[in-house]
Amino acid sequence: MQKTKRLLAIEKIIEEAHISTQDELLKRLKGKGISCTQATLSRNLRQLGVARIPDSTGEYKYSLSENIRSTANSPVKLNIVPVIQDIVEAKGLMVIKTIPGNASNTAFFIDGAGRYEIAGTIAGDDTILLIPRDGITLQQVHTCLEIILPGIHDQIKKK
Amino acid sequence: MQKTKRLLAIEKIIEEAHISTQDELLKRLKGKGISCTQATLSRNLRQLGVARIPDSTGEYKYSLSENIRSTANSPVKLNIVPVIQDIVEAKGLMVIKTIPGNASNTAFFIDGAGRYEIAGTIAGDDTILLIPRDGITLQQVHTCLEIILPGIHDQIKKK
DNA sequence: TTGTTTTTTGCATATTTATACATTTATTTT
DNA sequence: AAAATAAATGTATAAATATGCAAAAAACAA
Structure with a gap:
């Protein structure tokens, strides 16, 4: 876009x-x-x-x-290690797949960005559930993620 | 006044x-x-x-x-996940300490870069042993790591 | 595809903020 | 004290920024 x-x-x-x-x-x-x-x-x-x-x-x-x-929470940017493997959308939520063991880090980092668009995240071992705020479209979340993690989408498409 | x-x-x-x-x-x-x-x-x-x-x-x-x-005006911006804690050298080998649970994926990533300088890696839970190829100095490996993970050394020194 | 809905954008303009200049007020000097 | 100098302020306006609205573009659904 x-x-x-x-x-x-x-x-x-x-x-x-x-x-x-x-x-x-x-x-x-x-x-x-x-x-x-x-x-x-x-x-x-x-x-x-x-x-x-x-x-x-x-x-x-x-x-x-x-x-x-x-x-305070996160002075660094996560845009080097290709931890994110895939992004799937379901029921207005976003499911982010990472490489094993990295969901928690990544979710912590996303939370740290303090974006209004994101209500919160829940992380397992290699999967993050991202909950957008009411009134925020998934498209907006995409834009937001691109801001937090520049290049993220290119990275996924490459696969 | x-x-x-x-x-x-x-x-x-x-x-x-x-x-x-x-x-x-x-x-x-x-x-x-x-x-x-x-x-x-x-x-x-x-x-x-x-x-x-x-x-x-x-x-x-x-x-x-x-x-x-x-x-806001700070010129320094780190660009990697702060998983790497320390780097120690011994017997021509390099020992990389990560935060718990992250040795494996970090090693996987380093391997993935496919650098000639690195013969291979072995990862435990929070420690990676990096084996340089014969004829490669540790200094060269450092340079190589900086290419794979830009900012890595600054990050460590800061701690 | 075509029609429908949402998002993005430009235009025109309202709103908001910054500043040149003149005046007043404070500070210093003699 | 008065005179000289510097600092602070208001007025009027310029400069900069935000926004309502309509049109265009993009995303989505049938």
Whole structure:
């Protein structure tokens, strides 16, 4: 999807550069071949939980706040070890298969991201049941997972 | 001074209440007998380093950013599951300690990378023995591990 | 497929926030 | 004390951001 790609690009740019207005970000995105309007950007930034913070020099800077929420529990990102094997949907829930023994880690990590979309998770040995909040579609959860675990979907499709 | 009192009041209100616009804050201040204009407020908020963050329900909230800054601007980002605890070398071999129950899958992953430098691995519950090929130095294995699991060494040193 | 529903997006604009400039208030110097 | 300097503030407005609504795109169902 177009949006997912944009969300990821936004996060990347914000991490790497000093962005202080949405127009500035807009131009950067164009430079990467991704284009949208300021309105869409505003919505995306809200969805990503991106904060605008005045730094010590008196300038404003956009900054990911995902880290903020999750630092306490989980300061790391799980996107290297290919632990996730498959994702199946059933009854509005999401069942995530991992390699043996890794459901718990992974669920703990997903919880740590503190995403609103996810009500909670239950993990066995190699299977996680992910319960989305009421009103959240599985599609939204997918987007959300892509944010938490960039590349996750590509990884699965590859198999 | 008038300003100091106001700055303190602003911090207090922001900590205690869910403030999402400056006008809202303005009214709260009036309720406390402190009055100024939105312009002044904007300046004060910048001086205090107060961030405006979209929370997970999609609302905006002003928030003191002292806590935030350290993490938000931190240049260091780890990218792996923190399963590996330690690496010790002995007799030309490498002993890798993981958190309980994770030796097997980590070893499986290392094997999966198919690196020439690594002859093979043997895993227990929380320990992996990694056997380098003849002629490969431990230094080379380190480099190799860094390729397979970027950031692994930083992670260990941090502990 | 075609029709139906949901999600995403742009446009236009409202809302919100930041700032240039002038004025007042406080602080320092003589 | 007055004069000089610096800091804080309000006014008006510019700049930036958010959002209602309609259209387009995507996902879904029959």
